[in-house]
Amino acid sequence: MSRLSFEEVTVEVPAAAGPRRLAAGLTVCCEPGTITCVVGPNGAGKSTLLRIAAGLGPPAAGTVRLDEAPVHTWPPRDRARALAYLPQRVPLTEDLTVRDLVALGRHPHRRWPLGTDPNGDEAVRRALRRAGIEHLAARGVFSLSGGEFQLARIARLLATQARILVLDEPTTALDPAHALAIADLLAALAHDGRALLVAIHDLELARRIASCVVCLGGPDAPAVHLGSPHEVLVPEVLDRVYGVRTRLWPDAIAFHPAGRSDGGAGPAAPVRE
Amino acid sequence: MTGRRVAVASAVWLAAALAGLAVGPSRIRAMDALHALWSGPGADGLAAAVVWELRMPRVLVASLVGAALGAAGAVTQGLFRNPMAGPGVLGLGACAAFSATCAVALGLDAHGPMVVPAAAAAGVAVGLVLLLGVGRPGASPATLLLSGIALGAFASALSTLVLALSTEQWDLARKVLSWLMGSFESRSYDHVALAAGPVTAGIVLAWMLRGDLDVLTLGHEAALSLGVTPRRTGLFAVATVALLAGAATAVAGAIGFVGLVVPHLVRLRAGPRHGPLIVLSALWGAAGLVGVDAAARSLLAVSIPPGVATSLVGAPIFLWMLRRAARGWLA
Numbered sequence: 001m002s003r004l005s006f007e008e009v010t011v012e013v014p015a016a017a018g019p020r021r022l023a024a025g026l027t028v029c030c031e032p033g034t035i036t037c038v039v040g041p042n043g044a045g046k047s048t049l050l051r052i053a054a055g056l057g058p059p060a061a062g063t064v065r066l067d068e069a070p071v072h073t074w075p076p077r078d079r080a081r082a083l084a085y086l087p088q089r090v091p092l093t094e095d096l097t098v099r100d101l102v103a104l105g106r107h108p109h110r111r112w113p114l115g116t117d118p119n120g121d122e123a124v125r126r127a128l129r130r131a132g133i134e135h136l137a138a139r140g141v142f143s144l145s146g147g148e149f150q151l152a153r154i155a156r157l158l159a160t161q162a163r164i165l166v167l168d169e170p171t172t173a174l175d176p177a178h179a180l181a182i183a184d185l186l187a188a189l190a191h192d193g194r195a196l197l198v199a200i201h202d203l204e205l206a207r208r209i210a211s212c213v214v215c216l217g218g219p220d221a222p223a224v225h226l227g228s229p230h231e232v233l234v235p236e237v238l239d240r241v242y243g244v245r246t247r248l249w250p251d252a253i254a255f256h257p258a259g260r261s262d263g264g265a266g267p268a269a270p271v272r273e
Numbered sequence: 274m275t276g277r278r279v280a281v282a283s284a285v286w287l288a289a290a291l292a293g294l295a296v297g298p299s300r301i302r303a304m305d306a307l308h309a310l311w312s313g314p315g316a317d318g319l320a321a322a323v324v325w326e327l328r329m330p331r332v333l334v335a336s337l338v339g340a341a342l343g344a345a346g347a348v349t350q351g352l353f354r355n356p357m358a359g360p361g362v363l364g365l366g367a368c369a370a371f372s373a374t375c376a377v378a379l380g381l382d383a384h385g386p387m388v389v390p391a392a393a394a395a396g397v398a399v400g401l402v403l404l405l406g407v408g409r410p411g412a413s414p415a416t417l418l419l420s421g422i423a424l425g426a427f428a429s430a431l432s433t434l435v436l437a438l439s440t441e442q443w444d445l446a447r448k449v450l451s452w453l454m455g456s457f458e459s460r461s462y463d464h465v466a467l468a469a470g471p472v473t474a475g476i477v478l479a480w481m482l483r484g485d486l487d488v489l490t491l492g493h494e495a496a497l498s499l500g501v502t503p504r505r506t507g508l509f510a511v512a513t514v515a516l517l518a519g520a521a522t523a524v525a526g527a528i529g530f531v532g533l534v535v536p537h538l539v540r541l542r543a544g545p546r547h548g549p550l551i552v553l554s555a556l557w558g559a560a561g562l563v564g565v566d567a568a569a570r571s572l573l574a575v576s577i578p579p580g581v582a583t584s585l586v587g588a589p590i591f592l593w594m595l596r597r598a599a600r601g602w603l604a
Contacts, residue, residue: 054498055498076497087495094354094545095545100487104491113481115484156491160499
C-alpha cells in the first residue's frame with residue numbers, strides 16, 4: 001500500500017527580502033484509508049505544502065517520501081500513476097465534454113507512440129460512476145455548475161487510479177450542499193483505501209472528515225499544530241493561528257473578532273471537545 | 274464521428290484537387306484535362322503536359338502547404354491556449370520570408386530553382402535558434418509568444434527594407450514581392466519533393482503531441498502532475514511548427530490566415546481535442562488552399578497571390594461562422 005510521509009519538512013516561499021519560512025519541522029504520514037486535512041489562514045503555505053506533496057518541487061528542508069523515494073525524484077509518469085493532484089480551481093480554456101476531461105487522467109497510462117490505453121474506457125467509466133456524474137458525461141464543462149465541475153475534476157483524479165490523492169481546496173466557493181457532497185465523496189474515497197491530503201478552508205468540514213489535521217501557523221508563526229481534529233481544531237489553537245475568538249459546538253464552529261467578550265448569537269452552552 | 278469528419282474533409286480535398294487539375298488559364302477543356310490525368314503522366318499532347326507538369330505540382334504544393342499551415346496552427350493554438358495564435362506568431366515564417374528575400378535580392382536565385390527555398394529553410398533554422406535562445410519556451414508561453422511576435426516584426430521590417438531598396442529594379446522587386454505575398458506560380462516536382470518530407474514529419478510530430486496538448490488545457494500545475502512537462506512539450510511544439518511553417522514558406526512564400534482560421538473553424542465543429550483537431554486542420558487546410566487557388570485561377574484573368582485569395586475568401590467565412598457559433602472562445 002502506498003503512503004506519503006513528511007519528514008521534518010520545511011516550507012518556504014520566495015519573497016523580496018529572501019525566502020519566507022511558512023512551516024518548519026512538519027512530520028506526518030498520510031496512510032491508506034485516512035484523510036489528512038491542512039488548515040490555516042490565507043498565506044499560511046497550504047498550497048505550497050500541497051505542491052511539494054504532489055512532487056512538483058522539493059521542500060526547503062526535509063523530505064516528502066512517496067513509498068521509499070522522495071516524491072519529487074520520481075519519474076513524472078510513474079508518479080502520476082501513483083499520486084494524483086488537484087490544483088486550486090482554474091477555469092478551463094476549452095469546452096471539453098466531461099468524459100474527455102476525465103479521460104485526461106488517463107494520460108500517464110497511455111503508451112508511446114500511438115497512445116493506446118487498453119483499460120482507459122473502463123477506468124473513465126468507473127471514475128464517472130464513483131463521482132456520481134455518469135449522467136453528465138456528454139455535457140460540456142462550460143455548462144456545469146461549480147459543484148458539478150468540481151466533481152468532474154475529482155473524477156479526473158480517479159481516472160488515474162492513483163492511491164494517493166492531493167486536493168487543494170476542493171470545497172472552496174461551493175454552496176453548503178455541494179461542499180457537503182464533495183466532503184462525503186472524499187470520505188468515501190478514503191474509505192475505499194486511498195490516502196487523501198486535503199487543504200481546506202472550512203473548519204467544520206475539516207472536523208467532519210479529517211483523520212488528522214495539520215494547522216499551519218502563518219508567516220509570523222512557522223510552528224505547525226498537528227493531531228486529531230479534537231486536538232487541533234480547538235479555541236486554544238485557532239484563536240492564536242487565526243487571530244480571532246473561536247467558539248466551538250459539537251457540530252459548529254463560530255468566529256468572532258478578537259477582543260470582543262460576548263460570543264454573539266449561536267447555540268447555547270458551548271462545548272469543548 | 275471523427276471518422277466521418279475525416280472522410281468528408283478528405284473528399285472535399287480530393288474534389289478541390291480534381292478541380293485544380295481540370296481548370297486553369299491554359300485553353301484546355303476540363304474533360305481533356307481529366308482524360309489526360311486518367312491516361313497517366315507519360316501521355317503525349319499539350320493536355321498531358323499541362324496537367325502533369327504544371328498543374329499537378331501546383332496542386333501538390335498547395336496541398337502540402339495548406340496541410341502544414343493547418344496543422345501548425347492547431348499546434349500553436351494548443352501550445353498558447355489562445356485563439357489569436359497562428360503559426361505566424363512565432364515569427365518563423367517571417368524569418369523564412371526574409372532570408373528568401375535576401376537570396377533573391379542578392380541574385381542567388383540564378384544558381385538554381387532550389388536556392389531560394391534552401392535559403393528560406395536556413396532562415397527558419399536561424400529564427401528557431403534565436404527564438405529558443407531569447408524566448409526559452411519553458412519560461413512561460415507569454416514570454417515565448419511575445420518573443421515570437423517581436424522576432425516576426427523584426428524579420429518583416431527587414432524584408433520590407435529589402436523590398437524598399439529593391440524598388441529601383443522592378444524585376445527584382447517583383448520577385449521579392451512574390452515571396453512576401455506567397456505564390457504557387459511555376460512550382461515543380463522539386464518543390465513537392467522538398468516540402469513532402471518535412472511536412473509529413475511535422476504532421477506526425479504534431480499528432481504525437483496531441484495528448485500533451487490536451488493535458489496542457491488543464492493548466493500548468495495539473496499538467497505537471499499528470500507527468501507532462503510543459504517546457505519539453507513547448508520545445509517539441511515549437512520545433513514542429515518550425516518544421517511545418519518553414520517547409521510551407523520555403524516552397525510557397527508567406528501565406529497568412531490559413532493557419533489561424535482553419536484550426537479555429539475545425540475546433541468550432543469538431544471540438545477541442547487535439548487528435549482530431551490536428552488531422553482535420555491539415556485536411557481542411559489542404560482542401561481550402563487548393564480550392565481557393567483553383568477558384569482564383571478559373572474565375573479571374575489576373576493571377577492573385579494565394580495569401581491574398583485565402584484572406585479574401587476566408588475572412589468572411591470566418592466571421593460568418595463566428596456569428597453562428599454562440600459558444601466558443603470569442604463568443
